[in-house]
Amino acid sequence: MSLMEFNLDRDVTTAAIVSKTNYEITSPTAASNRSIDAFVMEATSTGFLVNSKGTVTTTPLSSAFRHISNYFFSSSAANSIPVAHNNVSTTSLARVMTIGRATGDDAILSGSITATFSFGLVANKIIVDRPELSISGSVGRRGDLVEKGDITNVVGSVFYDTGTLVFHGGSYAQGTNFLLPSGSGFQFGTGATAGTIACQNLSFVALNLIKRSMFFTRAFNKEYNYTNNPTAISNAAQGSISSNLTGNPTTFITTVGLYNGDNELLAVAKTAPPVKKDFSTEKIFSIRLQY
């Protein structure tokens, strides 16, 4: 036998390690480097999505709206979503930030978001997140985006598991209206000019989940003392083992392969130097795989 099955209860352990990383984004370049996009989405617009660097993409604004409204708000919310600060009226325009994730398991730490915006010539409007106490929807944990100085002024929603911030409301009277027409834009920058909305600063904590598995592979004394290595074969046609290896069959382990049920090689580890194995020795290798 050359392929050995693991006893999954005995030989394999898996642990999830969560690391936290603080980010502070203050420029379009920093946003781009961290794969953060900010854009206006509009249900009825024929225009195209403009990303955080001000570049026009090929994604229609209406497609972005339908996708986000359907996924995060309601499967029937094709052309409108609730206005954040009153939850009665609806809007067909909203502003969105998407924070890129390295893996599907990554997320944003709830309660860690602080964003500073400029609305026209009014700067330094600080928005923070207030997470829900329990997970109520199908899209994971969500929270409200509120004005720091007045938490009753709800300006949007944050979906932590996907790293999505949707700004779909805000008090006009308090100068935090994210529902201004799309011409006002939505970009990262130090300050806005008249009639535009800019994010001066965005800070958050990203959660990065790493899975680490340990596989204990054992070679007992009577196992793995022969090899298919052609240099150990004296007659390839007949499979005769070289005479220098028949008296005391000996092998040298350099590689450990990890396979799935279909015998496909999924991971590989190397030993250095080679590890000698014969009928008088046993070896255990703990294979660490991080993904």
Next chain:
Amino acid sequence: MAFLDSTTAVIDAILTRKGRELLAKNDGSFQITKFAFGDDEINYQLYDATRATNQDADILNLPVLEPISNQNVALLYRLVTLPQGTLKISTLKITPTTGSVDFGDDLILTVVTENGTDSQGYAATSRDPNIATLQNTTSTPDANGVGNFTLQTGPNAGGVAGQTIIDITGVNTGARRQVTLTVSASGAIT
């Protein structure tokens, strides 16, 4: 107070391309259930059993390569468990031993294990799927212990003529053999 067990070595593994592919699917298909040992870098001609001591000195000083992510070549030669006193190791007999087909034609390879059995079957890979692809990458032996693989070429592969190698491995024995396949340019769309 206890001493650490020095017979346990902790080593890091890397994912192969296949591993990354299945992990990216995120559908539960990435599940490791088996392992094998290999000794690809070892040249057993350097093992001198006639020496009184240090028979393995030359081998233990051999450099070991870093792990590579191509699952087709990352572990070629598996170690195998056989009774002490065994003089012959299992081998694969493949028919034909080399192949030459016209562009677009199929070729069937049959494989049987000698000096052993591969009851769990055989696995095969094509090193250049543009020249030849395998209709089946695994084969369960029939009542006579014979497995077969169908190679497709031309438009049924990547549409490229040339030469490639097909690697076939016995699941139980770890025995492996390769077949060189030449696909002629005749009929190829240029």
